[in-house]
Amino acid sequence: MDLRLDELSVVTDGRTLVRALSLEVAEGQVVGLVGPNGSGKSTALRCVYRALRPSSGTVWLGEQDLTRLPLRHSARTVAAMTQDGGVDFDFTVEEVVALGRAPHLRGNQALSGRERELCERAMDQLDIGHLAQRGVLTLSGGERQRVLLARALVQEPKILVLDEPTNHLDVRHQVDLLSLLRGSGLTVLVVLHDLNLAAAACDRLGVLSQGRLVASGAPAEVLTTQLVGDVFGVRASVVPHPLTGDPQLLYSLNSTC
Amino acid sequence: MxxxxxxxxxxxxxxxxxxxxxxxxxxxxxxxxxxxxxxxLLGCAALTAVLFGSVVVAIGLGPAVITPGETARHLWAALSGGHIGPDEVTTYQIVWQIRTPRVLLAALVGAGLSAIGVAVQALVRNALADPFVLGVSSGASVGAVGVTVTGGLAALGIYAVSVGAFIGALVASLLVYAASVSRGTLSPLRLVLTGVAMSLGFQAVMSLIVYFAPDSEATSMVLYWTMGSFGAATWGALPVVSVVVLAGIAVLHRYGRVMDVLALGDETAASLGVGPDRYRKGLLLLVSLVTGVMVAVSGAIAFVGLVMPHVVRMLVGATHARVLAVAPLVGAIFMVWVDLAARTVVAPRELPLGVVTALVGVPVFIALMRRKGYTFGGR
Structure with missing residues (x-):
């Protein structure tokens, strides 16, 4: 299923956080949203996983208007890995992952055998199977991050949105996670801070600056010395990755803004 | 895959x-x-058996001691409409008219406070919350004392004070809701802060009423309401209390998974199909109603609603459906014994329940806090 943001705007307290953002994520594509802090990336994402109602514009899931769907209904199609990793009580890892089934279950209905297997598989995929009985509050930031992604996968979504999923992760788990996203076959919209990882992992990139989409396209088209200088205010040289050919940025210190 | x-x-x-x-x-x-x-399931069955046993034993104990077998026989006679000999009428009346409603009320309120404690902690996302943190109990006290002093609601007879307390509780909840809701959203932190502030305000109002009250009845009423007692239990109030408390627990249990999801944070909850504001408003309404009814018949019994959720979470984990299956039973058993202690230890006088629950609850709470491996909902 494809995901389209159509002229999406978010205004709160008279401040425009996202301004007429249009972006399309084709089925099975991984699209990255990049931009400096406060450029509206997370806000745009929140409209997709329905923590926020857009002030105007629409989010389309295929042919369906997201804002018209009941929350539970859209949660069966769109899963999110958000930035709030905090959990109030000491649930076990297994319990948190199983909560990913919540939109599919009525009341306290127990998980079926198939759903249990789904949880096991997701935990193994994210390399947290050995933590199943651990309390989530005792985990490291990176481990918790992987628990949250496992929970999102268990939701069996068609579309996955992730807000800085590589936060707290060590290099191996960053690479693992992005490989998993690429191999998942899901339609993915992901906010990333690391432009090099974004270039390697995404089919297309959207660059946000002050709530506006200032560039979009294949990483090689978007990530230019000019754009990185304009949007992020840093000097960077762009070189092709020696193995994959993806554009990679080499930053120089004491940049002239 | x-x-x-x-x-x-x-x-x-x-x-x-x-x-x-x-x-x-x-x-x-x-x-x-x-x-x-x-x-x-086995654990719940065992706890239910213990609860029944405790109720029968507690009904038997008091100034006139009645053996559990005798108690059970009288209870059965009352329930089945059986025959009681003329020389047993006094015992029957003690069992059925005086002690049974009191012990049943204790069990109901113990169960209700524990379950509501779980719900309030989930609602305001704070491990230190109890059923009274939202101002319900101090609102009820103002209502009860107000009715006592002004003689209002006199038409309701012996229920006047309870009804006054219930109205006070609901008014307090409404005020807390109105003051904490902002643009249709109900932030847990704002809710708990408003509740605490409002409680202090209501306590001030209550002190004012007592200060200017012409008689001393208001003062003893305040003590009664802030410490709690089942001394006024009658069969008359039991149907309402049992329906509200049991239905409240059943509904809370049904929304166990929703509370699990809410514990993951608002953003995540929304992405899992649980609109946090909608469910929080519903929870607040339910919690206010059940707490209001309980406070109206027993006053504000401290510590049970704070400690029981933590004790039960240590036993069965954090999943709300499990906690809400076990906590009411444990709370009911605990309260039956607390009430028994309150009315027998210094007989013929009675200890306020809050004194007993605090004497038991404080050490338990401290021990819990120091225990390794239980994170108390935070690090």
Missing amino acids: PPPSTSIPSASADTAGPAEVPAAVPAAAVKGRLASRKAL
């Missing part, structure tokens, strides 16, 4: 092996889950 990793997860997480799912792992997990469900 990649297969589950083998025993060395770090080495094999990303390798694409043969796509065959080893049946042993999921089967074992399913079995484990079933076993734990069974254990939960």
Whole structure:
């Protein structure tokens, strides 16, 4: 299923956080949203996983208007890995992952055998199977991050949105996670801070600056010395990755803004 | 889908092996889950048996001691409309008219306070919350004392004070809601802060009323309401209390998974199909109603609603459906024994319930806090 943001705007307290953002994520594509802090990336994402109602514009899931769907209904199609990793009580890892089934279950209905297997598989995929009985509050930031992604996968979504999923992760788990996203076959919209990882992992990139989409396209088209200088205010040289050919940025210190 | 990793997860997480799912792992997990469900059911059955036993023993104990067998016989006679000899009428009246409603009320309120404690902690996302943190009890006190002093609601006879307390509780909840809701959203932090502030305000109002009250009845009423007692229990109030408390617990239990999801944070809850504001408003309404009814008949009994949720979470984990199955039973048993202690230890005088629950609750709470391995909902 494809995901389209159509002229999406978010205004709160008279401040425009996202301004007429249009972006399309084709089925099975991984699209990255990049931009400096406060450029509206997370806000745009929140409209997709329905923590926020857009002030105007629409989010389309295929042919369906997201804002018209009941929350539970859209949660069966769109899963999110958000930035709030905090959990109030000491649930076990297994319990948190199983909560990913919540939109599919009525009341306290127990998980079926198939759903249990789904949880096991997701935990193994994210390399947290050995933590199943651990309390989530005792985990490291990176481990918790992987628990949250496992929970999102268990939701069996068609579309996955992730807000800085590589936060707290060590290099191996960053690479693992992005490989998993690429191999998942899901339609993915992901906010990333690391432009090099974004270039390697995404089919297309959207660059946000002050709530506006200032560039979009294949990483090689978007990530230019000019754009990185304009949007992020840093000097960077762009070189092709020696193995994959993806554009990679080499930053120089004491940049002239 | 990649297969589950083998025993060395770090080495094999990303390798694409043969796509065959080893049946042993999921089967074992399913079995484990079933076993734990069974254990939960067995535990609940055992607790229910203990509760029944406690109720019968507690009905038998008091100034006139009646053996459990005798008590059971009288209870059965009352329930089945059986025959009681003329020389047993006094015992029957003690059992059925005086002690049974009191012990049943204790069990109901103990169950209700524990369940509501769980719900309030989930609602305001704070491990230190109890059923009274939202101003319900101090609002009820103002209502009760107000009715006592002004003689209002006199038409309601012996229920006037309870009705006054209930109205006070609901007004307090409404005020807390109105003051904390902002643009249709109900932030847990704002809710708990408003509740605490409002409680202090209501306490001031209550002190004012007592200060200017012409008689001393208001003062004893305040003590009664802030410490709690089942001394005024009658059969008349029991139907309302049992329906509200039991229905409240049943509804809360049904929304166990919703509370689990809310504990993951508002953003995540929304992405899992649980609109946090909608459910929080519903929870607040339910919690206010049930607490209001309980406070109206027993006053504000401290510590039960704070400590029981933590004790039960230590036993069965954090999943709300499990906690809400066990907590009411444990709370009911605890309260039956607390009430028994309150009315027998310094007989013929009676200790306020809050004194007993605090004397038991404070050490338990401190011990819990110092215990390793229980994180108290935070680090």
